Amino acid sequence: MNKINVKKKQVLQRKGNLNSKAYIVESGLLRSYTIDKNGKEHIFMFGPEGWIVTDYASGDEPCDLYIDALEDSVVIQIEKNDEIEIDHKKILKRIRVLQKRIITLMSASAIDRYEHFISTYPTIVQRVPQYMIASYLGITPEALSSAKSQRLKSRK
Amino acid sequence: MNKINVKKKQVLQRKGNLNSKAYIVESGLLRSYTIDKNGKEHIFMFGPEGWIVTDYASGDEPCDLYIDALEDSVVIQIEKNDEIEIDHKKILKRIRVLQKRIITLMSASAIDRYEHFISTYPTIVQRVPQYMIASYLGITPEALSSAKSQRLKSRK
DNA sequence: CCATTTTCTTAATCTACATTAATGTGTAGG
DNA sequence: CCTACACATTAATGTAGATTAAGAAAATGG
Numbered sequence: 263m264n265k266i267n268v269k270k271k272q273v274l275q276r277k278g279n280l281n282s283k284a285y286i287v288e289s290g291l292l293r294s295y296t297i298d299k300n301g302k303e304h305i306f307m308f309g310p311e312g313w314i315v316t317d318y319a320s321g322d323e324p325c326d327l328y329i330d331a332l333e334d335s336v337v338i339q340i341e342k343n344d345e346i347e348i349d350h351k352k353i354l355k356r357i358r359v360l361q362k363r364i365i366t367l368m369s370a371s372a373i374d375r376y377e378h379f380i381s382t383y384p385t386i387v388q389r390v391p392q393y394m395i396a397s398y399l400g401i402t403p404e405a406l407s408s409a410k411s412q413r414l415k416s417r418k
Numbered sequence: 419m420n421k422i423n424v425k426k427k428q429v430l431q432r433k434g435n436l437n438s439k440a441y442i443v444e445s446g447l448l449r450s451y452t453i454d455k456n457g458k459e460h461i462f463m464f465g466p467e468g469w470i471v472t473d474y475a476s477g478d479e480p481c482d483l484y485i486d487a488l489e490d491s492v493v494i495q496i497e498k499n500d501e502i503e504i505d506h507k508k509i510l511k512r513i514r515v516l517q518k519r520i521i522t523l524m525s526a527s528a529i530d531r532y533e534h535f536i537s538t539y540p541t542i543v544q545r546v547p548q549y550m551i552a553s554y555l556g557i558t559p560e561a562l563s564s565a566k567s568q569r570l571k572s573r574k
Numbered sequence: 575c576c577a578t579t580t581t582c583t584t585a586a587t588c589t590a591c592a593t594t595a596a597t598g599t600g601t602a603g604g
Numbered sequence: 605c606c607t608a609c610a611c612a613t614t615a616a617t618g619t620a621g622a623t624t625a626a627g628a629a630a631a632t633g634g
């Protein structure tokens with residue numbers, strides 16, 4: 263168990279790394295993301311205080327995700343094998359979140375996904391730039407911006 | 419532990435059910451899916467022999483997914499609490515599959531998702547109708563059909 | 575503070591995929 | 605062996621969201 267101070271923008275893990283770790287966020291905010299073949303970033307998750315951020319690659323496989331800090335943070339770095347002993351219920355809850363995310367990506371429009379996001383993660387909305395929320399939702403910043411202004415119009 | 423024979427098209431679980439179970443597929447093929455507000459089906463996963471099919475709602479929450487049989491099947495029904503003791507490594511592997519699915523949904527075109535699917539699940543491709551694969555990929559059967567014919571053209 | 579960079583918005587145009595509809599093909603069950 | 609029904613294909617038209625571009629606003633650091 264290894265407590266680390268992380269500066270904003272510092273990269274903790276790169277796609278392709280072996281022996282990737284898991285990070286428990288004590289304070290601050292991490293994110294995990296990929297970069298596709300066109301160089302575009304896609305945010306997989308945000309990790310505020312209390313969350314665990316990790317790629318679920320097992321120790322010997324190359325991981326899929328980058329992890330970096332969106333704010334100065336304090337994190338506890340743990341080995342995957344230790345993490346395996348971590349609260350089973352939390353892992354099942356995590357799976358359910360992923361399940362809902364997949365369903366939402368397949369069935370909901372951009373605007374609906376945005377509504378869902380702000381009601382589910384109201385604190386994060388205020389801490390990260392819009393274009394990162396767009397990236398999490400799977401749309402462009404421009405599309406999010408126009409979705410938001412349409413939303414304002416439609417509500418009285 | 420409860421072994422059940424399931425007929426093709428038989429529904430094992432409906433969205434909203436409490437106390438949903440997990441199903442280990444001994445033979446045959448299950449699927450889990452949602453139906454959105456427009457009545458459209460979205461397949462969450464296919465479960466051939468050896469797979470576990472379940473909604474990850476904990477026992478007391480209403481589940482999100484329907485589960486039914488695409489072929490006559492033999493399944494073992496287990497309680498969620500028992501399932502919790504099941505192979506931890508399998509659950510982590512499952513998370514990684516979900517992680518990749520999310521990344522793919524966010525970053526890949528319909529045709530790329532199709533390519534990825536047939537290389538990852540070659541056996542399933544032959545067992546289910548095209549329109550269900552389209553549903554799994556998050557596109558319409560028409561889009562899949564035309565993606566396929568373009569693919570043929572482009573490969574010499 | 576000011577200057578520079580980062581982020582957000584708006585608008586025009588473009589494209590992948592959805593929708594609709596018609597026609598074709600296979601196949602299961604009576 | 606038919607008759608249906610389930611599934612696939614094709615084509616025309618529509619649309620959500622992508623792309624591009626430019627300017628405004630906000631944040632950041634020196």
